[in-house]
Amino acid sequence: MRALALLLALAAAGALLGAAQGAPAPQRMQVTEDEWSLALSRQRLRPGIALIEVFNLGQDAHDLVLQRRAPGARAVRVPRLDYFQRRTIRVRLAAGTYALWCSLPRHRERGMSATLRVR
Amino acid sequence: MATPAYTGPFGKAQAERLLWRAGFGPRPGEAARLAKLGLDEAVRSLVRPGPEKLVGPEPKEDRGRPLAPVDAYGHDHLWWLDRMVRTSRPLVERMTLVWHDWFATSNAGVGSQRLMLQQNALLRRHALGSFRELLLALTVDPAMLLWLSGTENTRRSPNENYARELMELFTLGEGNGYTERDVREQARALTGWRYTWRRGAGAVDFRFDRERHDPGMKVIFGRRGTFDWRDACNLCLQHPRHPRFLVEKLWGAFVPVPPDEATRAELERLYRTDYRVRPVLEAILRHPALYTGPRMVKPPAVYLAGLLRGLGRGVDTASWVWLGGMAGQRLFYPPDVAGWDDGRWLDTATFRGRWAVANYALSPYSLSDRRGPTVPNDPEAIVAGALRVVGEPTIRPETRELLLRFARSSLAGARTGWKAKAYPPLVANAVRQLLVTSPDYQTC
Numbered sequence: 314m315r316a317l318a319l320l321l322a323l324a325a326a327g328a329l330l331g332a333a334q335g336a337p338a339p340q341r342m343q344v345t346e347d348e349w350s351l352a353l354s355r356q357r358l359r360p361g362i363a364l365i366e367v368f369n370l371g372q373d374a375h376d377l378v379l380q381r382r383a384p385g386a387r388a389v390r391v392p393r394l395d396y397f398q399r400r401t402i403r404v405r406l407a408a409g410t411y412a413l414w415c416s417l418p419r420h421r422e423r424g425m426s427a428t429l430r431v432r
Numbered sequence: 433m434a435t436p437a438y439t440g441p442f443g444k445a446q447a448e449r450l451l452w453r454a455g456f457g458p459r460p461g462e463a464a465r466l467a468k469l470g471l472d473e474a475v476r477s478l479v480r481p482g483p484e485k486l487v488g489p490e491p492k493e494d495r496g497r498p499l500a501p502v503d504a505y506g507h508d509h510l511w512w513l514d515r516m517v518r519t520s521r522p523l524v525e526r527m528t529l530v531w532h533d534w535f536a537t538s539n540a541g542v543g544s545q546r547l548m549l550q551q552n553a554l555l556r557r558h559a560l561g562s563f564r565e566l567l568l569a570l571t572v573d574p575a576m577l578l579w580l581s582g583t584e585n586t587r588r589s590p591n592e593n594y595a596r597e598l599m600e601l602f603t604l605g606e607g608n609g610y611t612e613r614d615v616r617e618q619a620r621a622l623t624g625w626r627y628t629w630r631r632g633a634g635a636v637d638f639r640f641d642r643e644r645h646d647p648g649m650k651v652i653f654g655r656r657g658t659f660d661w662r663d664a665c666n667l668c669l670q671h672p673r674h675p676r677f678l679v680e681k682l683w684g685a686f687v688p689v690p691p692d693e694a695t696r697a698e699l700e701r702l703y704r705t706d707y708r709v710r711p712v713l714e715a716i717l718r719h720p721a722l723y724t725g726p727r728m729v730k731p732p733a734v735y736l737a738g739l740l741r742g743l744g745r746g747v748d749t750a751s752w753v754w755l756g757g758m759a760g761q762r763l764f765y766p767p768d769v770a771g772w773d774d775g776r777w778l779d780t781a782t783f784r785g786r787w788a789v790a791n792y793a794l795s796p797y798s799l800s801d802r803r804g805p806t807v808p809n810d811p812e813a814i815v816a817g818a819l820r821v822v823g824e825p826t827i828r829p830e831t832r833e834l835l836l837r838f839a840r841s842s843l844a845g846a847r848t849g850w851k852a853k854a855y856p857p858l859v860a861n862a863v864r865q866l867l868v869t870s871p872d873y874q875t876c
């Protein structure tokens with residue numbers, strides 16, 4: 314218990330230190346694409362700015378769409394990437410659940426989709 | 433009988449060679465300090481280092497943000513490069529690189545920086561320890577299971593990839609003491625590993641599944657048994673050809689010419705007792721061949737890490753990722769399962785990469801007549817300054833003479849007028865570039 318209290322104190326001190334040094338670095342996530350899957354390097358992010366890198370390790374070209382599951386939510390699109398190409402997008406995430414998928418014909422159905430939780 | 437030990441002078445030049453071969457070169461003053469210890473103590477400090485301390489500025493990418501090794505392309509490379517630059521246990525880090533090359537796994541096939549970094553931690557944990565423990569752990573390491581189809585190898589549909597490389601590249605050598613039948617039977621022994629596919633997360637929960645394992649009788653190297661993956665590894669380790677393979681390959685990572693018969697036999701004896709790597713390394717690092725034999729080309733990652741150590745510069749740009757590729761060594765992406773071909777470290781394409789690496793490494797220190805210290809219009813001072821900025825590496829007198837001749841001829845037309853002030857910094861920058869791309873600095 315004492316160890317836990319100490320850890321929490323250290324974490325709080327770290328947070329203060331971070332605040333004192335200015336804005337924290339944006340959180341990051343990598344989405345690797347392959348036939349036929351998307352793999353996220355993190356399953357959960359915090360609300361706020363995130364740098365999301367899409368990295369195509371498949372043989373075919375793929376794109377990516379990111380959209381919050383909410384009425385009227387805008388979709389963010391990453392254009393088609395060839396093998397080993399990658400692209401980083403900067404997005405502001407709101408709390409909720411986001412769907413990610415490849416929008417090329419039938420790629421989503423074959424398995425190129427994933428869910429990201431933001432909270 | 434023990435292996436011979438080097439008995440010649442152990443000065444700064446010898447200490448430098450040791451630090452480059454067994455690590456990533458000296459920080460300024462480090463070679464002289466190591467030389468004072470004498471050979472035995474110097475080697476002991478490398479093979480029995482204390483706890484790791486990371487010395488120097490924290491790594492960051494170009495905008496000053498911290499690295500995200502799991503979440504951003506190239507940050508895996510930068511993260512490890514930083515470890516090479518800042519470590520206080522250079523041999524541990526160097527052996528991690530040796531094992532990465534030995535059990536060459538590429539993220540191009542694995543597709544997960546997280547799993548690659550987990551494997552990297554495993555290599556580091558066993559860096560100077562038992563090859564047996566390393567081999568057992570690596571055989572069922574998730575990145576390796578994905579890379580060489582270990583999780584596709586089942587009783588119903590055996591896959592020979594890992595079985596073949598286990599013998600050909602990891603423990604015995606191509607065609608050395610095994611047959612195609614041994615490959616097939618080893619593959620059967622290795623069956624049973626699987627993962628769970630989780631949508632959005634990829635392969636998770638790697639485990640042994642009895643249902644997928646072939647429990648039947650196998651014949652491997654003429655021995656019969658209901659062997660499993662542990663037996664597959666142990667049979668290779670107990671193979672009479674294995675110690676020689678290991679010793680020669682390990683020796684080759686530190687000395688560019690093969691060991692003599694007596695040395696090889698003694699290294700095998702040291703290794704065979706309990707598969708420990710440390711005593712073998714200690715004997716290699718004390719051996720006369722390391723100090724008196726021909727020079728070795730520094731691998732690109734070693735070259736860059738050492739250049740940054742000499743400069744006192746931390747990892748502060750992501751350019752090292754593409755430059756590493758251009759110089760022929762993108763960490764976590766070896767070209768294939770046989771690892772990097774060190775015959776290509778200095779070909780026309782990779783040398784161009786090294787030239788660019790040198791240029792990028794030196795650029796924050798670039799001199800100009802508009803800022804920074806005044807550069808004297810003096811060839812001797814310019815060459816001395818170039819040596820100082822990279823930590824006073826030892827170079828041959830004839831190399832020093834070539835640099836001087838270049839500085840002299842470049843300054844010849846700049847005795848007076850605007851050239852007298854404008855030329856010296858330009859010449860100094862060029863001399864630095866020529867110094868760190870010279871054969872003396874590219875090899876050790």
Ligand SMILES: [Cu+2]
Pocket residue numbers: 374375376415416417420425
């Ligand atoms: Cu697709």
